[in-house]
Amino acid sequence: MSFDKAAYSKEYYQANKEKIDAWKKEYYQANKEKINARKKEYYQANKEKIVAREKEYYQANKEKINARHKEYRQANKEKINSRHREYNQANKEELNAYRNEYNKINKEKVISYNKEYRKINKEKIDTREKEYWLKKKYGITLKERKAMLKKQNNKCKICSSKFNENDFKNVPCIDHCHTTNKIRGLLCRSCNVGLGFFKDNTNLLTNAITYLEEAV
Numbered sequence: 001m002s003f004d005k006a007a008y009s010k011e012y013y014q015a016n017k018e019k020i021d022a023w024k025k026e027y028y029q030a031n032k033e034k035i036n037a038r039k040k041e042y043y044q045a046n047k048e049k050i051v052a053r054e055k056e057y058y059q060a061n062k063e064k065i066n067a068r069h070k071e072y073r074q075a076n077k078e079k080i081n082s083r084h085r086e087y088n089q090a091n092k093e094e095l096n097a098y099r100n101e102y103n104k105i106n107k108e109k110v111i112s113y114n115k116e117y118r119k120i121n122k123e124k125i126d127t128r129e130k131e132y133w134l135k136k137k138y139g140i141t142l143k144e145r146k147a148m149l150k151k152q153n154n155k156c157k158i159c160s161s162k163f164n165e166n167d168f169k170n171v172p173c174i175d176h177c178h179t180t181n182k183i184r185g186l187l188c189r190s191c192n193v194g195l196g197f198f199k200d201n202t203n204l205l206t207n208a209i210t211y212l213e214e215a216v
Contacts, residue, residue: 138174138183145174148186156188163188 013020028035043050058065073080088095103110118125131142149172154163157175163186164170173192176183178200187195198204 134174138176139181140174140183145172145186148183152186156191157185158187158191161188 127142134140134142134145149163155161156163156172161170163172165172169189171189172186173189174183175185175187175192175195198208
């Protein structure tokens, strides 16, 4: 019976996994610079060969690799986002300089790509921009705005006219106090502009009501 070296190695590793992994980690920490320098040197000397091999492997295992990456991203979403934010903050100036240089060299290509991307992802981009604008100006989310619409039965809080997101005159406007920034409700454009003309002054509004009643 011949000796199966591969099977023995596998069996030995499984039996001593923690011990071996600890030893590898310890060895790497003690020889980090030396190992990285050797890897870099090997990569530089065999760059074309390595890139070709990686490309070939990726093409042969594309679906499998993408599925694994997707699964990993889903399982580690917060961790990845946190790492990206940390890296971006630490390399902000360098990244901005690189982007500016790239955009300058590839101006037409970038414009064409952005145009095509916006066309394909119009709804997604519009939603994201709306979300950003609401949060920045009023401190609320789209979800909270939808809840307000539901609470008001999709109607103006003053005149009860029905809102229509596709009609400029009937798009719900967020009415807020310009002194405290507190949100009061959703109004149609006419009612919102009307309050603005009266400067949110209840005395002026009362005088206007009296004026209309006396004119009858």
